[in-house]
Amino acid sequence: MSTRPKPLVIVTRKLPDAVETRMMELFRTELNDSDRQWDRAELLEAMGRADVLVPTVTDRIDAECLEAAGPGLKLLASFGAGVDHIDLAAAHERGIMVTNTPGVLTGDTADMTMALILSVSRRLIEGERLVRTGGWLGWAPTALLGHRIYGKRLGIVGMGRIGAAVARRARGFGISIHYHNRRRTDPDIEAELEATYWESLDQMLARMDIVSINCPHTPATYHLLSRRRLALMKPHAYIVNTSRGEVIDEPALLEALLAGRLAGAALDVFEREPAIDPKLRELDNVVLLPHMGSATLEGRLEMGERVIVNIKAFTDGHRPPDRVLEQFF
Secondary structure, three states: OOOOOOOEEEEOOOOOHHHHHHHHHHOEEEOOOOOOOOOHHHHHHHHHHOOEEEOOOOOOEOHHHHHOOOOOOOEEEOOOOOOOOEOHHHHHHOOOEEEOOOOOOHHHHHHHHHHHHHHHHHOHHHHHHHHHOOOOOOOOOOOOOOOOOOOOEEEEEOOOHHHHHHHHHHHHOOOEEEEEOOOOOOHHHHHHHOOEEOOOHHHHHOOOOEEEEOOOOOOOOOOOEOHHHHHHOOOOOEEEEOOOHHHEOHHHHHHHHHOOOOOEEEEOOOOEOOEOOHHHHOOOOEEEOOOOOOOOHHHHHHHHHHHHHHHHHHHOOOOOOOEOOHHHO
């Protein structure tokens, strides 16, 4: 009795042990035990041999890279929700399907967004640093005064799964919800969140106390928060980004912070990460995290399970549940 040969699945980064073990059981799998990010030559070599490649956000798979794909490569099963690191149109032209892991990280990213809102508005990182460096001399009435978030207006840029999850959490803190989105959200969700929709992003930005970026990075959202739009924000406003660094014009943001035209920023992502402008590191009113918004063990395990389901469905001749549809490009 003949059996179908197992596909060669090449994984570009270290994944949780349980995920890698299951992949080894189901497929011919090559792992990256070192977790070192591959250089371009290594990535091209893997694409030339793989039947299925499991990349992450750190792997830039552009049109030139896709030209190196071997005849067997038919699926890019990305480990992550975002797909801005893949040239989707070029993959489609070559007949290579792309899948991702949407929805898995919604709660984790929303939790981190709320943590950053609290951190920057209440100056938590400054206080922690003061204690660690031995500079704290005791309680004082005017020391490290931040701002309460109760009663403030939160403007959410991108009311998708994560944006809505942020809104639900923020409601619990007594924050007024406002949002701008490509399309107006469901009326029932609006009613549940008591959310105000702004068709004009400019008008919303000019009225918010806190702005949270929760939209994906696409050609349409590149530098969506431009120098001009950042100038519309109130000088007491905070900006939080757990989406993609490219959505904000980072040099313009730095200029606004240095000039005192914004109260602060909390950033989990950066325009040219892992590179960060040294001047950002020097600012006390900026919270900087190393792209860890989705970094929970539970989330990573669920991501791995979704990747495996997508690969298994594809290799069995079925439609993967998380196929990135043509509408996204």
